[in-house]
Amino acid sequence: MSLHPKVIDLVLDRVWTLLAALDHPERKLPPVIHIAGTNGKGSTQAMIRAGLEAVGKSVHAYTSPHLARFHERIRVAGDLISEAELQAVLQECEAANDGAPITYFEITTVAALLAFSRTPADYTLLEVGLGGRLDATNVVERPALSIITPISIDHTQFLGDTLTAIAGEKAGIIKRGVPVVVGPQPDEAMEVIEDRAMRLGAPLLAYGQQWHVWEERGRLIFQDEQGLRDLPLPNLIGAHQLQNAGAALAALRHLEMGDTAYEAAVTAAEWPARMQRLRKGPLAKVAPEAELWLDGGHNPAAGIALAAALDGLPNRPTYMVCGMLNTKDIAGYLRPLAAHAEALYAVSIAGEANTLPAAETAAQARAVGLVAQEMTSVAEAVTQITAKDSDARILICGSLYLAGNVLRDGNA
Incomplete structure (x- = not known):
């Protein structure tokens, strides 16, 4: 924190320079699921991780901010990063950066990618820190899947003060040809997402179109083009978690993980400080x-x-x-x-x-x-x-x- 004050400066030049100095760890990751949005990113990630791990998949996960300890941000193959490994990758990033200007979030994100690149796993879950287009996580050329959770007005000093502008930043994680799961959106945000997906040939898996989720008789009902699934309600509290569960299920269905994964996503996820x-x-x-x-x-x-x-x-x-x-x-x-x-x-x-x-x-x-x-x-x-x-x-x-x-x- 003393070396890199907690400021936000949305450009990717510093990140690209440091990644190059470290021989591009972002190119050596297990398949990446990249998650952007205003609300629900962390809960959606937690549900996807619970589903993947329930069927024996090993998962890296990156999230921010942390709550009690920095180590919460970096989960390597299922476990929070150890003190020794965190210290080692941070020191390696500091040495490679060689005193050049870089922000706290940028250098710690690169440290996470470096740790992930050195440990085998089946998937990497990357949660955007702020925005998407110029976020330090947006360096993976071809993720396995992109996800955009509900977008609303927030961080206007960095992302713009309209839903259209903010959606443009969030939609910046969409990559050419990479499927994108989209949670419920205001119409103006959805238009921006659809436009970018169409221009990049990114198949859309959108709420209300390719998938639906609702509560019926105390159960979660999920329906997509593969059929209907009747599941328990999410163990995470709040009606909004139904929508987050829908996005997680759409992702797991796209990855063809099966019923064990779908049920675990809604019953086994844990996410502190969300009700x-x-x-x-x-x-x-x-x-x-x-x-x-x-x-x-x-x-x-x-x-x-x-x-x-x-x-x-x-x-x-x-x-x-x-x-x-x-x-x-x-x-x-x-x-x-x-x-x-x-x-x-x-x-x-x-x-x-x-x-x-x-x-x-x-x-x-x-x-x-x-x-x-x-x-x-x-x-x-x-x-x-x-x-x-x-x-x-x-x-x-x-x-x-x-x-x-x-x-x-x-x-x-």
Whole structure:
């Protein structure tokens, strides 16, 4: 972090130069499944990995950001990268880079690709960090499959402030002749994706066209051109996970993985801080009768999905403990949640330079109709909530960085 400040600079020149100095590890990867989108990338990746591993496939996986430890970003043949291997590949990348300017995300992505290139596996799952077209993961010339999960407004300072512009960046992962699975999209985003896929001759496997997914009588029903599958509902909480499961199933069906993989994708996937129930740790001890949830969603679409997830839970007084970054649409995120919470307790995110001050989060919450007050920490907020309502539902939310702090403190 001290060598490479956490800045975003969307060009690929530095990455290409470093990859060349390392003899192009991106050309030596097992078949790549490349995943872009605004929301659902990580959950979709987790479901695909669960499905592949259930049928004995060995899988590399790259994701970001991490929550508690950096090692979470790099899973080598099924296991989190070891401290020794991480240190070795980072040092090798530093030596090859030879002091040239490069960002934190770029050099750590190259380190992941280097680690993956040296260990046999059946598949490599690469999650885009930001955008797609100029993301450091977009260096694989011919993936086995591309996936674009739902697109919405986010990161406007880097990707543009319209769905059309943002979709253009996400669709930049589509490669000539490579099939692309597409989750549910707004019409203007879908038009951009379809146009690029057509120009590049990339077969489209799109929600509502080549595949469909819905809930029926407490089951997940998936239908594509191969037929219909009746499966359990996803173990990941929230109606939006049905759509993510659909994209994962479309990918696994394209890879012809079979029924064992399809069922494992929806029943065995694990993805922390996505409507994760916290059952142990310091916060659970403070609030033994409360229902504690942790979610890292942070944009308006995530707010809508989170509100729908709360709708699906049994009725219970709900309180929010919220901390956000100053780069986000705070009101857009909170507005759909306002009707679901008794009150919001605002916190700043410890250790994060771009945190929104708790006072400003509270002010934004009041502006959308929430009763709100400032707290110095999540623990203080949980203590105050349970003092007045011991069996409350407490939702800790607003940022993956806040979620990471909660998990790092031993809550799970």
